[in-house]
Amino acid sequence: MSDTLHSQLTSTLLAAKASKQLSFAALAAQLGRDEVAVAALFYGQARASAEDVRALAAALELPEHSLAPLMTEFPNRGYAAPMPPREPLIYRLYEVVQTYGVAYKAVLNEKFGDGIMSAIAFSTKVEKEVDEQGNQWAVITLRGKWLPFSRF
Amino acid sequence: MSDTLHSQLTSTLLAAKASKQLSFAALAAQLGRDEVAVAALFYGQARASAEDVRALAAALELPEHSLAPLMTEFPNRGYAAPMPPREPLIYRLYEVVQTYGVAYKAVLNEKFGDGIMSAIAFSTKVEKEVDEQGNQWAVITLRGKWLPFSRF
Amino acid sequence: MSDTLHSQLTSTLLAAKASKQLSFAALAAQLGRDEVAVAALFYGQARASAEDVRALAAALELPEHSLAPLMTEFPNRGYAAPMPPREPLIYRLYEVVQTYGVAYKAVLNEKFGDGIMSAIAFSTKVEKEVDEQGNQWAVITLRGKWLPFSRF
């Protein structure tokens, strides 16, 4: 409902973060959350607690009232980028689902039975690895609760 | 080009696997590949080496010529399921990209610079975790080489 | 993977049900499941247990092997009808989501917090009511577990 407002807030947050030269990792440490979750807060894809707002306002030196109530509302998730993604980085993740989706289903069904991996009772993180040749690798971990289909 | 043929092959492979009561994990051990990769082979989303075909034919007691050359051709990836996914399990992965895509981009750009996580120089795996309350969690790991945009 | 096979099975099941003059309600009683779940089994949108297959085969006088393994496989849900629905009856349900979706979200968030109603840990039923004027009313109940978004 407040997509335009949130997109202005996104700009404000990103500008403050840039001017403070703070990384998502640094902010994550201050909020006690993962850096992906903090970035999701910036883009209106996750909900901030009152403490999150307080910590964020302090870290970014922004007035708390400029962040709340917008960041503590129930987010209107799913609108931050078009689907299918046009951005090459996000498209690669989409392509993984397109290419390996049926394989994930086959393996998950075999391991867990009839159900799904929750995207709600869920966390995710991003890590950097450097191999022996000095190549950098991005590692994304998705961890979701297994939910079996109810029998009714 | 051989989508119908491959979908018949998929049925043959799955039926043999069921009748042999072999898991993807067991097959993966015999092929020296990850179980997601083996499932991707079943659905025509990955390419089998000659050795893969040999091992698979042996494990499933299928004639090698019924698997090759179809499985060793260059796969026509991306057609195993429609997008957006309609299957609830696969949709949840799509939803993760829809919800967290911009956050992943923000964090990855911050950690690595201007580029993408490759979906080609890439591996993935599925693990099961059980927490102290006995809840089951699915953990999917995506590991892709970081590719910086060339300056030109 | 076996959409054509399942659609043949759907025809077989419906024909047997018609020739036996059995209602979904009667079959549901024999399987110990809800009639919507039984109809979902017919259309490949739910998974049958071995007992379901046995009971169904008995009730419909069909050989068990003609139902299993197809009905006990992990279903490939979501493909039984196109979306948006073209069938007027199914469209009305879609229209309810289109019209009242945001209202449901507002009320559910207020009542439960930040999360979703699960469609997996979920059951549903259909009832008939007749009011004092003799009008018939269809009552559909959706009951899903509330899943709060994880904080991470």
Add this chain to the structure above:
Amino acid sequence: MSDTLHSQLTSTLLAAKASKQLSFAALAAQLGRDEVAVAALFYGQARASAEDVRALAAALELPEHSLAPLMTEFPNRGYAAPMPPREPLIYRLYEVVQTYGVAYKAVLNEKFGDGIMSAIAFSTKVEKEVDEQGNQWAVITLRGKWLPFSRF
């Protein structure tokens, strides 16, 4: 025709409700309507009577003329959210239609004959249940008049 105006009204209503700390349930009691209907009024998906406007203006301490005539116009329904839904909560309802739509049709036809469940001569409500383990369940009820296809 007044979508922008109504979206401003939505913001005004939500802000007043938040500042008064009134729930949809409390407002519903004051209007003599269901809380889903009140939320639908907020989002321009239902029509307010003159009494509704009076009661709402009083409860929210907003001038009546700021609510009427916009809320008493014939609503332009169906535009409050995109379809297919991107919001996870609303998507789950869409998925229920996608997965169980044909089963609902089969059961409803069997119970009522050839026709549809009206989405117009229709009401809906949301309830919260807590089971013995303390799990919360959302229960959504859809109640629509059965309309048989006319013979002509």
Add this chain to the structure above:
Amino acid sequence: MSDTLHSQLTSTLLAAKASKQLSFAALAAQLGRDEVAVAALFYGQARASAEDVRALAAALELPEHSLAPLMTEFPNRGYAAPMPPREPLIYRLYEVVQTYGVAYKAVLNEKFGDGIMSAIAFSTKVEKEVDEQGNQWAVITLRGKWLPFSRF
């Protein structure tokens, strides 16, 4: 579920009608239904009663069992032609909805209040008029019950 079967039935019906040189109007007289309804029966868009099947079988000299049960099943409406229509004749009707839809809504709301014209409690007919200059005019009449939105 039986779309292919029905499309074969459509061909059979049309061929028999052509060889008997019977018009829809003549068949309609024999069934006691409107000619649009009869054509809708041919294309699987309406449900035949047992009497309809008997009369149709007699008129077309087709065995009854070749028409029932397919024609007496609950139809899977809405699939007879793609939307938007590509056929010029059907497109013109679509264009009428596209051009005059909002005007119909404005006039209907003014005349009847907040509701819809039912497409279920509904009949329609086609007539031919010839004006004084000898021009032919097609007149299509849509007659639907007015359904007011329930207050809840």
Add this chain to the structure above:
Amino acid sequence: MSDTLHSQLTSTLLAAKASKQLSFAALAAQLGRDEVAVAALFYGQARASAEDVRALAAALELPEHSLAPLMTEFPNRGYAAPMPPREPLIYRLYEVVQTYGVAYKAVLNEKFGDGIMSAIAFSTKVEKEVDEQGNQWAVITLRGKWLPFSRF
């Protein structure tokens, strides 16, 4: 080209009509046009003559120059509502085309030969009927010139 301008004009016209408490029927009588045509003028879906503008300006007590030239331009038809319609009332008309389109074609071809019913050499009207039980019925009539395909 002047969609925003026309949408402002639509608001002005509707507000004036509301404040004068004039129905489309009353305006239609003053313009010598049908009420659907008048509503179409309001929404920019039909072209006003100079006399229409004069009569409308007089009836609504609006300055003529605020209506012309916008209402006398050649309209940019077809943009007043999205297709497929999301508004339930307009959707029902769309559903009629979707369900009965092929039947209309079959009957019209039989009655008139190879051609179409014009949507240009065309008029339409809306009437209210009340049956013996007091039920209200909306009757929409479409009358279009028959245009046979040219032989070339």
Add this chain to the structure above:
Amino acid sequence: MSDTLHSQLTSTLLAAKASKQLSFAALAAQLGRDEVAVAALFYGQARASAEDVRALAAALELPEHSLAPLMTEFPNRGYAAPMPPREPLIYRLYEVVQTYGVAYKAVLNEKFGDGIMSAIAFSTKVEKEVDEQGNQWAVITLRGKWLPFSRF
């Protein structure tokens, strides 16, 4: 309804034409129709008269009954190629409409008033021109009756 049948007929007609080494122009001369119309007959996009069938059967030495009744049925136009066109030649025509559509409308409205150029009371032809440099030019002429919007 007989799309598969017509596509087989298309193949038969094209094969016979090729083996007889007859051009569309030659066939057009024998049928007294334009060569575009003859090609449209081949692809099921126009209706053949009984004489057309007779002349075509004679010219192509095909049995008349293999052409009628399929070619004399009322065609199901508009399905011969997908839109937007993927074939480069047909795409160029689509691009002309995309680029010059609004200009055509502006000029036609200025020349003729408020209406459309009919695509039904319509003929078209293709000509070849060679300029002084030996360049070949294709000239496509569209000629449609002007239909003014009715005033109602």
Add this chain to the structure above:
Amino acid sequence: MSDTLHSQLTSTLLAAKASKQLSFAALAAQLGRDEVAVAALFYGQARASAEDVRALAAALELPEHSLAPLMTEFPNRGYAAPMPPREPLIYRLYEVVQTYGVAYKAVLNEKFGDGIMSAIAFSTKVEKEVDEQGNQWAVITLRGKWLPFSRF
């Protein structure tokens, strides 16, 4: 890149043309271009030369700098109207491509070989014809250079 600017320019040009009571034909004569080309200039679908701008500025009594550089930039063609067209007049042209596209291809290939009719080395014009009965006919001519596919 300057779509909003150009759409303002379109309004300015059309308003000046209306107030000067100049037809596209009259302007075309002054620019030495076809009237369709002039209309295309108005809508940003063609590029103006410096002389075009001078002549247009003079004819419409607009300052040259209000037309250049916008009209002399390389146009961003193809965005003047949505596709498929919703405007009935433009839709009829689209329908011609949809219905006769394959026939044009068949005839053009036969006459010219393997290639396309260029939409770039291309001109078009609109003419009015009146037949003996006084009926008006619109004649649109498309003339494009034939481009054979290169052999490589």
Add this chain to the structure above:
Amino acid sequence: MSDTLHSQLTSTLLAAKASKQLSFAALAAQLGRDEVAVAALFYGQARASAEDVRALAAALELPEHSLAPLMTEFPNRGYAAPMPPREPLIYRLYEVVQTYGVAYKAVLNEKFGDGIMSAIAFSTKVEKEVDEQGNQWAVITLRGKWLPFSRF
């Protein structure tokens, strides 16, 4: 029109090429064409001359009549793969157009004026480069005739 036939031909050609262990490059040398053109012939995206068919039949030891006339017909281009591409390799080319399309236009307009690069008077080739570190690079060259927009 003969898409199924051509897709069978594609399989035949690929199987023969595989069994003869011939590369596209080797075939290209025998036909005097580029290897991309030969692959396009395989997939029905280019037209074979009589000599091409003769050479191909000889090289692959297939009977000439099994290749002609299908390969010498005017191809129905553009249907070999869906758009947007799902295959990762083809998608990368699509992404290049998506990302750099406007930049190509800006540079081409600056270098050549108002026009397009032809995709018809066009050739393309694929080359392999290996850099000093042993990395492999694919180089695709597109060469098209510049076509200026006609002034009319």
Add this chain to the structure above:
Amino acid sequence: MSDTLHSQLTSTLLAAKASKQLSFAALAAQLGRDEVAVAALFYGQARASAEDVRALAAALELPEHSLAPLMTEFPNRGYAAPMPPREPLIYRLYEVVQTYGVAYKAVLNEKFGDGIMSAIAFSTKVEKEVDEQGNQWAVITLRGKWLPFSRF
């Protein structure tokens, strides 16, 4: 996130370039980048280094702070033009992918194995050639690193 801001920046850059009468080639020389890359910078499709900003600001006589930080942010690529392209010049490139995509894949797989040509480790350039007849040809070169699919 700053699409509107960047589109204003695009206008500023293009206006400055026009007023300075600088070509992309000239700017490319000053930045030590390719002219396609410079154009991509203008449209927000590539990332500028601090040196790029300095050189560009100097060449265009714009204040550096009006270019940074917008041009040095991580670009949100892929949104500069709709897909499929409507602009004729960009469409031709899309058509090349549509027509020759499968042929490129076949040839690239044969030459390199199972993998893709990177669009990230990638450069591209545009050249002009003039043949002996004075015809101009545009030559676009795409050079991407070959990335083999990882075996896992």
